[in-house]
Each structure stands twice: as C-alpha cells, then as structure tokens.
Amino acid sequence: MTQLLRRALLLALGLYLFLPILASLAYSVATSWTALLPEGYTLKHWANLLENQRFWLSLGRTALLSFSVVALSIFFLVPTLFVVRMYYPNVAGVLEFLTLWPFVFPGVILAVGLISLYSGPPLQLAQTPFLLIAAVTVISLPYAYRAVDNAFAAADIKTLAEAARSLGADDAKTLAWVILPTVLPGVLSGGVLAFSAAFGEFALTQLLIGTLWETLPVYQVQLARTDGNGSAAITVLSFLAAWGLGFWALSLRKDAKVSVI
Amino acid sequence: MQKVGIRLENLHKHFQGKTAVEGVGLEVAPGELVSLLGPSGCGKTTTLRMIAGFEQPDGGRVYFGEQDVTTLPAEERRVGVVFQSYALFPNLSVAGNIGFGLRVARWSAERIQRRVGEMLELVGLLGFENRPVQSLSGGQRQRVALARALAPEPRVLLLDEPLSALDAKIRAGLRTELRRLQLELGITTLLVTHDQEEAMSMSDRVVVMNQGRIEQVGTPRELYTRPTTPFVATFVGSMNLFTPEKTPGGYRISGHEVALPVAPAGQVGVRPERVELNAHGPFSGTVELVTYLGAEQQVLVRVGPDLWTVLAPNQVLLQRGDPVRLHVPEDAWILV
Amino acid sequence: MSLGLRWASVGIALLFVLFLLLFEVLPGLLLVRVFWNDGQLSLASWAEATRPLFQRALRNSLELAFISALQGAVLGTLTAWALWSSANPLVKRFTTGLSAVAANFAGPPLAFAFIVLLGGNGFLNLILKGLGLPTVDIYSKEGLYWVYLYFQWPLMTVLMLPAFGAIQREWLEAARSLGSSQWGFWWRVGLPVLLPSMLGSYILLFANAFGAYATVYALTQGQRNLLPLQIGFQVGGDIGYNPVLASTLALMMALVLALSLVLYRLSRRWAARMEGV
Ligand SMILES: Nc1ncnc2c1ncn2[C@@H]1O[C@H](COP(=O)(O)OP(=O)(O)O)[C@@H](O)[C@H]1O
Ligand SMILES: [Mg+2]
Numbered sequence: 006m007t008q009l010l011r012r013a014l015l016l017a018l019g020l021y022l023f024l025p026i027l028a029s030l031a032y033s034v035a036t037s038w039t040a041l042l043p044e045g046y047t048l049k050h051w052a053n054l055l056e057n058q059r060f061w062l063s064l065g066r067t068a069l070l071s072f073s074v075v076a077l078s079i080f081f082l083v084p085t086l087f088v089v090r091m092y093y094p095n096v097a098g099v100l101e102f103l104t105l106w107p108f109v110f111p112g113v114i115l116a117v118g119l120i121s122l123y124s125g126p127p128l129q130l131a132q133t134p135f136l137l138i139a140a141v142t143v144i145s146l147p148y149a150y151r152a153v154d155n156a157f158a159a160a161d162i163k164t165l166a167e168a169a170r171s172l173g174a175d176d177a178k179t180l181a182w183v184i185l186p187t188v189l190p191g192v193l194s195g196g197v198l199a200f201s202a203a204f205g206e207f208a209l210t211q212l213l214i215g216t217l218w219e220t221l222p223v224y225q226v227q228l229a230r231t232d233g234n235g236s237a238a239i240t241v242l243s244f245l246a247a248w249g250l251g252f253w254a255l256s257l258r259k260d261a262k263v264s265v266i
Numbered sequence: 267m268q269k270v271g272i273r274l275e276n277l278h279k280h281f282q283g284k285t286a287v288e289g290v291g292l293e294v295a296p297g298e299l300v301s302l303l304g305p306s307g308c309g310k311t312t313t314l315r316m317i318a319g320f321e322q323p324d325g326g327r328v329y330f331g332e333q334d335v336t337t338l339p340a341e342e343r344r345v346g347v348v349f350q351s352y353a354l355f356p357n358l359s360v361a362g363n364i365g366f367g368l369r370v371a372r373w374s375a376e377r378i379q380r381r382v383g384e385m386l387e388l389v390g391l392l393g394f395e396n397r398p399v400q401s402l403s404g405g406q407r408q409r410v411a412l413a414r415a416l417a418p419e420p421r422v423l424l425l426d427e428p429l430s431a432l433d434a435k436i437r438a439g440l441r442t443e444l445r446r447l448q449l450e451l452g453i454t455t456l457l458v459t460h461d462q463e464e465a466m467s468m469s470d471r472v473v474v475m476n477q478g479r480i481e482q483v484g485t486p487r488e489l490y491t492r493p494t495t496p497f498v499a500t501f502v503g504s505m506n507l508f509t510p511e512k513t514p515g516g517y518r519i520s521g522h523e524v525a526l527p528v529a530p531a532g533q534v535g536v537r538p539e540r541v542e543l544n545a546h547g548p549f550s551g552t553v554e555l556v557t558y559l560g561a562e563q564q565v566l567v568r569v570g571p572d573l574w575t576v577l578a579p580n581q582v583l584l585q586r587g588d589p590v591r592l593h594v595p596e597d598a599w600i601l602v
Numbered sequence: 603m604s605l606g607l608r609w610a611s612v613g614i615a616l617l618f619v620l621f622l623l624l625f626e627v628l629p630g631l632l633l634v635r636v637f638w639n640d641g642q643l644s645l646a647s648w649a650e651a652t653r654p655l656f657q658r659a660l661r662n663s664l665e666l667a668f669i670s671a672l673q674g675a676v677l678g679t680l681t682a683w684a685l686w687s688s689a690n691p692l693v694k695r696f697t698t699g700l701s702a703v704a705a706n707f708a709g710p711p712l713a714f715a716f717i718v719l720l721g722g723n724g725f726l727n728l729i730l731k732g733l734g735l736p737t738v739d740i741y742s743k744e745g746l747y748w749v750y751l752y753f754q755w756p757l758m759t760v761l762m763l764p765a766f767g768a769i770q771r772e773w774l775e776a777a778r779s780l781g782s783s784q785w786g787f788w789w790r791v792g793l794p795v796l797l798p799s800m801l802g803s804y805i806l807l808f809a810n811a812f813g814a815y816a817t818v819y820a821l822t823q824g825q826r827n828l829l830p831l832q833i834g835f836q837v838g839g840d841i842g843y844n845p846v847l848a849s850t851l852a853l854m855m856a857l858v859l860a861l862s863l864v865l866y867r868l869s870r871r872w873a874a875r876m877e878g879v
Binding site for chain 3: 007010011012014015018019021022024025026028029031032038039040041080081082084085087088089091092103105106107108109110111112113114115116117118119120121122124128136139140142143146176177180201202205206207208211212215222225226229233236237239240243244247248251252255
C-alpha cells in the first residue's frame with residue numbers, strides 16, 4: 006500500500022517534470038500537429054532558428070551576460086569570504102543578511118528601484134548592459150554565495166592555514182597550494198549555479214533593457230508570437246542548458262542540496 | 267506479568283546477497299537475561315531486529331513461549347525495545363514518551379498518569395515528567411527510554427547497545443541498575459553488546475557471535491574458563507594463544523618443551539594472570555614493555571618467536587630488557 | 603605574513619560592499635522616497651496604489667501564491683516522504699537531483715513548454731479531448747497553477763528532504779514496538795516534528811510564487827491583474843511610465859515578502875528546537 010503510493014508519487018513527479026520538455030521537443034520537429042501525434046517530422050524549424058542571426062545575437066548576449074555575472078560573483082565572493090572566514094568571522098552575519106535581501110526585493114522590485122535610481126545623473130546607467138549585469142549578479146548572489154560559503158566552511162580554512170604554516174608554508178603558498186584547491190569545487194559549483202540563473206533571467210532584462218539588448222528569453226517571447234515551433238526549439242535548448250548546468254553543479258558537491266535562503 | 271521465554275530456530279537473514287545472520291538457534295528461559303556478544307557487524311542487531319519484528323527473517327522461526335511470532339507484525343508482539351540512540355520522540359515530554367504505548371493501547375488518562383509515575387520512580391526520575399527530552403543528559407534519556415519500553419508491560423525486553431553511547435562512569439552505574447531492575451521485574455531480556463565486560467557482568471548467559479553465527483553459549487564463568495574456540499578465547503578476556511608442535515617427549519611452545527595434561531587438537535592458550543614469573547620456569551624471555559595498571563602490571567615478554575602477555579604483581583620491579591623466566595601451572599592450559 | 607594578500611582581499615571585500623550598497627540595498631531602501639513630496643511626508647502615492655484595480659491585483663497575487671504554495675507543499679511533502687522511505691539509493695539521488703534543478707526552472711521556456719502541452723491545441727488537451735474528458739485551459743486562473751506546480755512541487759520536495767532526514771528510523775520502530783501503527787506514528791510524532799519545517803518551506807514557496815514575474819508574463823503576455831505584472835507595466839509597459847506608482851506598488855509587495863521572511867526565520871528557529879535531539 007505505502008509501496009504503491011511511493012511509486013505513484015515518484016512516477017507522477019517524473020512525468021510532470023519530463024512531459025513538458027518532451028512535448029516541446031516533439032513540437033520543434035513537427036510539421037503540423039493537430040491530432041494525437043504530429044503529422045510528420047522535419048528539421049526545418051531548427052534550421053530556420055540556427056540560420057537566424059537574431060537568435061545567435063541574443064544567445065551571444067545571454068552568454069556574455071552569464072559569463073560576466075559569474076566573473077563578477079567569483080571576483081567578489083572568493084576574496085571576501087576568504088578574509089571573513091579567516092580574519093573577521095564576526096561580520097559573517099552582515100554578509101548573510103545581504104544575501105537574504107533579494108528574498109524581499111526580487112527581480113521586479115529591484116528593477117523598479119534601479120530604474121528610479123539610475124535614470125539620471127550622477128550615474129546614468131539605465132538601459133545599459135552594465136546595469137543589467139550588476140542587477141543579475143545581485144539576484145543570483147544567494148546561489149553563488151551559498152555554494153562558495155559552504156566550501157569555505159567545509160574546508161575549515163583557518164585550521165588548514167595553521168597546519169600549512171606549521172609546515173613552513175608562507176601565506177601565498179598556503180593560499181595557492183592548500184586553500185584554493187580545497188574550495189575550488191565549491192567555487193565552481195557556485196559559478197555554475199550563477200551562470201544558470203543568469204542564463205534564464207527574464208524579469209530584470211525585460212524591465213531594465215528590454216528589446217534594446219535582446220537576450221535569449223526576451224527573444225523567445227518575441228519569436229513565440231510568430232513562430233511557435235521555433236520557440237519550442239528554444240525551450241528545448243533552455244531546458245538542456247538548465248538541466249546540464251544544474252546536474253553539473255550538483256555533481257561538484259557531495260550532498261545534493263539545493264540552495265535557497 | 268506473564269513470563270515467556272524466547273526460542274529462535276535456525277534464523278537466517280541476507281542483505282543484497284550478503285549474509286548477516288546464518289543459522290542462529292537459541293533458547294532464552296523466562297526471566298533470564300542473555301547477552302549477544304560479538305564484534306561490530308557480526309549480526310547481533312539483525313538478530314534482535316528479527317525478534318522485535320522490524321526485520322523479516324529469510325529462514326527460521328521465532329517463538330515467544332509456545333507462540334510462533336515469526337510473521338506477527340512488530341506492533342502486535344508486545345516487546346520493549348531500547349536503542350543505542352535512545353530514539354525518544356522529540357515532540358513529547360518525558361511523561362509523553364513514557365505514556366506513548368499506554369495511549370496507543372487506549373488506557374484511561376488517570377491510569378496512564380499513575381503508570382507513568384510508577385515508571386518514573388522505577389528509573390529514578392520522579393519530578394521529571396514535564397521536562398522536554400532535549401533537556402536531559404544521555405543517562406537520563408536512556409532511563410526514559412527504558413521506562414517507555416517497560417510501561418506497557420512487554421513480554422520480553424530487547425536492548426540494543428543501550429549503554430554504548432554513554433560516558434564510562436555513567437555506563438558502569440547504569441549497568442548495575444539495569445540488571446537490578448531486570449531481576450526485580452523478572453522480565454526475559456536479550457541484551458546486544460560488543461563490550462565483553464558489559465556482557466559478562468550483567469548476564470545469566472552470554473552468546474558469542476561471529477560472522478553471523480553463534481560461536482559459543484555459556485555462563486560468563488564458562489566462557490572465561492572453558493572457551494571452545496580460538497575466537498571466543500581471544501574475544502572474551504585476553505589470552506596467550508599458541509599452536510603447539512608435537513615432539514617425541516611432548517609438545518613445544520615458544521621454542522620450549524612443555525607437558526600438557528591432554529593432547530591438544532588445535533591451539534593452546536593461557537590467561538595472562540595464570541602465567542607466573544618464576545626463576546625456575548621453563549620459558550626464558552626478555553621484557554619488552556611494562557604497563558602499570560594500578561593494582562598490578564602488564565608485562566609483554568618476548569619468548570622465542572612469541573610475545574606473551576603476563577599480569578604480574580606490582581612488587582616485582584621490571585624494566586625493558588630484563589631477562590625473565592615464565593612458568594605455567596599445568597591446569598592453567600586451555601585447549602581450544 | 604604577506605600583508606599584501608590580506609589587504610588586497612580586504613580591498614575587494616570593501617568594493618563588494620560598495621557594489622551591494624549601490625545595486626542591491628539602496629535601490630530597495632530608496633523606494634520609500636515615494637512618501638516624500640517636496641520635502642514633506644505625503645501619502646498621495648499610497649492612495650493611488652490602493653485603488654480597487656491594485657487592491658484586486660494584490661488579492662489575486664496573494665491567492666495565487668497561497669494556493670500554488672499549498673499544492674506544491676502537499677505534493678512535495680508526500681514526495682519527500684516517498685524518498686525518505688525508499689530503500690533504493692539510486693532512485694533517491696536521481697529524484698533529488700532532478701528536483702533541485704527543476705525547482706529553479708521558470709520563465710519563458712517553462713511557459714511555452716506548457717502552452718505546447720496544455721494550450722488550445724496542446725498535446726495533452728488533444729488526448730483529454732479524445733478521451734472525452736474536460737480539457738485544461740492554460741490561460742485561465744487554474745491553468746497558472748499547473749505551470750507553477752512545475753517548480754513548486756520539486757522545490758517543496760527538496761526543502762523537506764532535510765527535515766525528513768531528521769526523522770530517525772528508530773523512532774518509527776520504537777513506536778511500532780509500543781503497539782502503534784505506521785499511521786499512528788506519523789500522526790503522533792512524525793507530523794508534529796515536521797510541522798515547523800513544513801511551515802517554513804510553505805512560506806518559501808509562497809514568496810516564490812508571489813514575486814514570480816517571468817513565467818506568468820510569458821504565458822499571458824502580461825494580460826493578468828497580478829501585482830508583479832502591474833509593477834512591470836508602470837516602468838516599461840505600453841500603458842505608460844509611472845515610476846512613483848511602480849515604486850509604491852513595489853513597496854507593497856516588499857512588505858508582504860518581508861513579513862514572509864520574518865515568519866520564515868521564526869519557523870526555522872522553531873524547527874531547530876524541535877529537531878535538536
Ligand atoms: N539494512 C541493511 N542493509 C544492508 N546490510 C545490512 C543492513 N543491516 C545490517 N546489514 C549488514 O549485516 C551485517 C550485520 O549487521 P548488524 O546486525 O547490524 O551487526 P552488529 O549489530 O553485530 O554490529 C553487517 O555486515 C551489516 O553491514
Ligand atoms: Mg549493532
């Protein structure tokens with residue numbers, strides 16, 4: 006009885022998570038689909054999409070955005086968490102608090118605040134990709150922060166550093182040979198999570214910059230008005246990216262925990 | 267309380283092709299306390315869990331008295347179980363935990379309260395009824411767990427390493443208390459432990475297990491003085507164990523001729539406290555290590571190819587490198 | 603001690619704090635400027651933001667968040683239980699990973715995937731029609747629940763796994779040896795122990811749905827009276843550009859989320875006390 010319920014639940018969840026992708030995949034290769042199964046199959050929609058310059062440009066912008074967000078996150082987080090864990094453990098609470106911020110001020114609200122703050126001098130950043138990159142970094146921060154912070158916590162870098170120093174290593178060597186290699190998987194996992202979050206970002210992009218600097222999700226919304234099959238192809242690509250990145254990030258950690266708050 | 271014994275017939279259990287318990291047969295008399303003793307992973311817990319009904323045996327039968335309970339679900343067996351991890355319910359107070367089985371059995375509130383009071387008195391925790399279990403020490407938690415298991419008057423009591431998570435001092439105290447309680451209630455009890463001192467000091471009889479099988483069953487005294495296998499000989503207490511060589515005149519042990527009372531079939535052993543330091547002893551060796559134990563000293567002596575453990579009185583002053591001679595009285599040899 | 607390393611890191615950390623102030627904290631805090639008009643306290647924008655239209659938007663958003671979180675919570679808790687009691691470590695790991703990834707998947711791709719599945723000519727709808735069953739209208743209020751369930755269900759599953767992990771198998775066994783059925787155990791012990799975590803996770807799901815913009819925008823082209831969409835309209839929509847109104851509505855939304863956060867932290871503390879055995 007419980008065995009049956011257990012199986013049914015897991016099966017239902019699996020179906021629920023896979024069915025939409027499979028349907029989109031089928032739709033992206035269907036000639037026309039009005040009966041139970043598509044009438045025929047074609048690669049035409051994919052070919053159209055891949056020949057479309059707008060698609061490549063938007064994909065390029067999305068990639069640029071995502072890579073910038075990852076670079077910025079790692080550039081800030083690794084040194085910050087290093088000094089906080091090593092020398093100033095009592096300010097850890099402040100950092101923790103700052104990563105909770107996006108919970109209360111999610112994308113839509115942040116966009117409103119940023120627009121009213123940066124539409125005029127002294128910092129006229131509205132409608133530039135720079136503001137978008139900064140905003141998406143803020144929004145994806147909780148994911149990256151969790152992963153990197155867990156890595157530092159698990160490594161217990163203070164003890165590691167003391168051990169390395171007792172063996173005669175100076176600080177630069179300690180950092181290069183001991184601390185960085187230990188936290189690297191966590192940092193990488195945080196980077197992948199931030200990349201994934203930036204890759205799918207829509208609210209901030211649409212509100213801050215919209216079609217002026219079209220990213221893949223924004224382009225998909227435009228495309229869907231005229232070409233459902235092409236949009237389905239983008240859906241498949243986005244799913245693949247998100248799932249690939251997600252499982253990659255998980256495989257970098259021993260425990261399969263998701264980062265929320 | 268009706269007293270029933272436990273009878274196990276040829277119990278088997280495998281996990282994913284790996285054998286955990288293999289052909290265990292055992293009889294526990296009503297009111298008796300029997301220990302399952304053995305190294306970690308030898309199948310003690312699995313045996314206990316099959317008796318409790320948490321695990322279904324692959325083969326064999328379990329009886330409580332004359333009743334075959336092999337397929338009876340755990341909730342109908344009326345056993346009391348105490349776990350190493352206490353397994354107290356964190357959302358319930360001390361009284362809530364102890365009264366759990368009584369509420370399940372739909373006792374009246376008034377009877378439950380009276381019974382909980384009796385149990386608290388029994389385990390020495392009067393006045394603790396409303397405390398959250400999180401506020402208790404390890405020893406107190408295990409007392410609550412014991413009270414909870416005993417409250418519904420179970421037919422048998424099953425204890426799985428009940429003292430292993432506790433500090434040495436508390437463990438020793440609780441050991442005597444547990445045994446006193448068991449004798450007072452006269453409840454049939456099976457105690458699982460890997461601690462031979464615990465098994466020896468608390469039990470009427472001890473069952474030594476190894477790799478899923480029973481090695482030997484006996485009273486603590488029997489196991490210590492007449493172990494029947496090399497495993498039991500070394501696992502219960504410590505033992506100098508040798509494989510004697512046959513010579514024309516007798517046997518050779520550690521390179522020296524000795525006379526043995528009976529012809530050994532396998533190995534020959536002697537307990538450290540039965541080895542004497544004696545200037546005329548036949549075994550000559552050199553002291554390698556002296557460990558002061560308070561009441562006596564433990565001396566490691568190199569005799570030919572072997573290292574002997576000897577318990578010697580403190581008055582003899584020995585140090586590393588001293589030549590010594592050892593003597594073993596004839597009746598001290600144990601054949602296994 | 604190579605002081606350079608330490609102080610370079612401190613420098614970057616300070617830069618990080620400046621960055622967060624500029625792009626995270628100030629944009630949020632300065633929303634309250636809407637209550638100042640010519641250096642005077644003014645509630646004019648608040649009056650504007652509480653017009654019936656926006657009251658309905660708030661109510662709709664709350665309802666959507668309440669119900670979609672409830673659906674996710676029920677299914678996710680049951681699924682976490684299924685994983686807890688499953689003996690197969692492979693199924694466990696796969697489902698956990700799958701849920702962790704799906705919990706973060708939202709936005710246009712999700713919306714369009716569901717349109718393919720449950721739109722007017724959606725594949726599932728065709729099947730339902732073929733079987734003579736009622737079809738699902740993905741553009742309706744209920745349709746949105748189906749889409750949100752895609753991330754709410756796995757999110758709840760992933761959130762509840764650690765809570766189930768705190769339930770020791772020995773508790774269930776102890777209860778059974780005391781004569782209790784499995785159901786009895788869950789009723790008397792399991793549920794009370796899980797309750798704080800369930801509450802906390804529910805709040806997260808609630809906030810998740812309440813603040814969601816991308817999915818519903820893509821699904822309905824913004825044609826739905828929900829608070830996030832109304833806010834979006836005021837800063838970038840076709841109707842017009844009204845940053846003061848947008849800020850006021852955003853503040854309203856932040857208030858609800860801040861309250862959720864406080865409740866969430868309280869529930870975590872309660873959970874920690876409960877599981878601290
Ligand atoms: N649920 C289980 N699944 C797989 N193997 C198990 C399980 N329970 C016990 N075992 C294995 O069975 C053997 C005996 O275990 P156990 O009875 O717990 O030993 P003991 O209590 O004597 O330490 C061990 O090798 C253990 O790994
Ligand atoms: Mg065990």
